[in-house]
Amino acid sequence: DAGVTQSPTHLIKTRGQQVTLRCSPKSGHDTVSWYQQALGQGPQFIFQYYEEEERQRGNFPDRFSGHQFPNYSSELNVNALLLGDSALYLCASSLTSYEQYFGPGTRLTVT
Amino acid sequence: QQQVKQSPQSLIVQKGGIPIINCAYENTAFDYFPWYQQFPGKGPALLIAIRPDVSEKKEGRFTISFNKSAKQFSLHIMDSQPGDSATYFCASSAKDGSWGKLQFGAGTQVVVTP
Numbered sequence: 665d666a667g668v669t670q671s672p673t674h675l676i677k678t679r680g681q682q683v684t685l686r687c688s689p690k691s692g693h694d695t696v697s698w699y700q701q702a703l704g705q706g707p708q709f710i711f712q713y714y715e716e717e718e719r720q721r722g723n724f725p726d727r728f729s730g731h732q733f734p735n736y737s738s739e740l741n742v743n744a745l746l747l748g749d750s751a752l753y754l755c756a757s758s759l760t761s762y763e764q765y766f767g768p769g770t771r772l773t774v775t
Numbered sequence: 776q777q778q779v780k781q782s783p784q785s786l787i788v789q790k791g792g793i794p795i796i797n798c799a800y801e802n803t804a805f806d807y808f809p810w811y812q813q814f815p816g817k818g819p820a821l822l823i824a825i826r827p828d829v830s831e832k833k834e835g836r837f838t839i840s841f842n843k844s845a846k847q848f849s850l851h852i853m854d855s856q857p858g859d860s861a862t863y864f865c866a867s868s869a870k871d872g873s874w875g876k877l878q879f880g881a882g883t884q885v886v887v888t889p
Contacts, residue, residue, distance in 0.1 A: 706864050706879030707877070754819070762875050763824070764821070769817075
């Protein structure tokens, strides 16, 4: 049974560019949440998708947007990248609202 | 506003010792308290979780103790092994209105020496 997968593993972008990160949830899961984890900190909630709609959002600017597809996979888009956006971006999937399983993350470096 | 406060920031124990990590929360609406283990370069892995209707839960060598009145919960790692060396995060979420949005502590780096 495949767990949560994310692509790419690593990414280097220049300030001002745009980036798209991808996530495939664990088999049978229908909810995808995205988190940002800065170095040495705990993950911070960005937003959650359920039934192809953003169900709730954390304290992140509109530069952060997402999408969920009919097969429950999801994308995270970040526009106008800032140096401070450098972080590990984690995708978590769940079937209920509680047990969330994380993928390996995408390490984004903005130069 | 940090809703989950975790301590200590780091700790070192010898093999066989019992590292204890503590977390305190403020939001009384929280009703789910998981612990995650994270190795360098990996995503967090769900270790064990507890609901407020029980005071203790054990899974293998990992035990959660929960004190609802004090709004605190802790993780004990029994008979710790060098392979348990990792960063541990506590988290909390509320059932109503937040759809399982996890609020994480800042993490505790645990080192188990041989």
